[in-house]
Amino acid sequence: MNEQALIAIVDDDDHIRTLLQAYLHKENFRTIGLSTAEDAWVLAQTNPPALWILDIMLPGMDGYELCRRIREKGEVPIVMISAKDDEVDKILGLELGSDDYMVKPFSPRELVARVKRQLERWMKVNGGDRRFTESNGDELIAVGALQLNVLERRIFWQHAEIDLTSKEYEMVKVLASHPNRAFTRDELLTHVWGDDYFGSDRAVDHLIKRIRKKIDLPIEAVWGHGYRMRIEKGDA
Structure with a gap:
């Protein structure tokens, strides 16, 4: 795993952004903090990160809509965070393409562990076609x-x-x-x-x-x- 991967944190709570950035920096990740989905969407089109951490409740465009747009562009990992712990909210996040969902308040250490797992899994999936090559050797x-x-x-x-x-x-x-x-x-x-x-x-x-x-x-x-x-x- 590339520990210099860029992680984008989209949350309108300054304290949460700063806290998560501090924990991710300790693990040698680069981070960028954004307070609106609109700014995050610009980033997605100009310099997309290796992984997104998205809050659902944002001013203007919400995290659900941002998740949907990001997923339409590609398969980059998305971890959604929210104070909402209803099953319907988690299911909606998954349906829109998120890879993980954490309910606030959560342990920053656990979030970092999940970020690492998502990046490792993404690299395995995108590391080349390894499956079924023996039974389907044709191009x-x-x-x-x-x-x-x-x-x-x-x-x-x-x-x-x-x-x-x-x-x-x-x-x-x-x-x-x-x-x-x-x-x-x-x-x-x-x-x-x-x-x-x-x-x-x-x-x-x-x-x-x-x-x-x-x-x-x-x-x-x-x-x-x-x-x-x-x-x-x-x-x-």
Whole structure:
């Protein structure tokens, strides 16, 4: 892990920003503190950080909207922080693409530990295509109207290239590499997030939901189990 990674802290509470920056500096991280989502969005487009720490309640644009915009740009880790501890708020944060959610007040040391885990996991996921190379050594994976160029990490649906984030691509690759196989949520968590992921398996459901909005893939839920890519004979 690159301990000089830039961490952006978006919170309108000066005390919280200063406190978190101090703890992150002790771990040799670089930080930038921002008090509004509007300023953070400018940063996202000009000099995006390695990880975001986002408060939900912000003046103007809130943390949810900022999270949604950041996630549309890519798969950079996002940790949301909030005084709201209702389950619906946590679920909304996950649905919009956050990787973790912490309720105030929290231990700054715990937040730093979670930041480290998220960055380590991101590097594992984005460190190259390591999975299924023995069973799928060809450059292309083709399933019906879906094609994946493994070496270039590009995906095509009905001959049109589709823009997917890293985790979306990994999820499609796992399912397309084994059509009709039913994967458990735990298996998909391991393949896409890494074997040290400790969050909720609802992250799988939210990622599948995001993929379905972009591509009309035949991904079906296997109730009480997980998901599979259903391919009829003659389509593969």
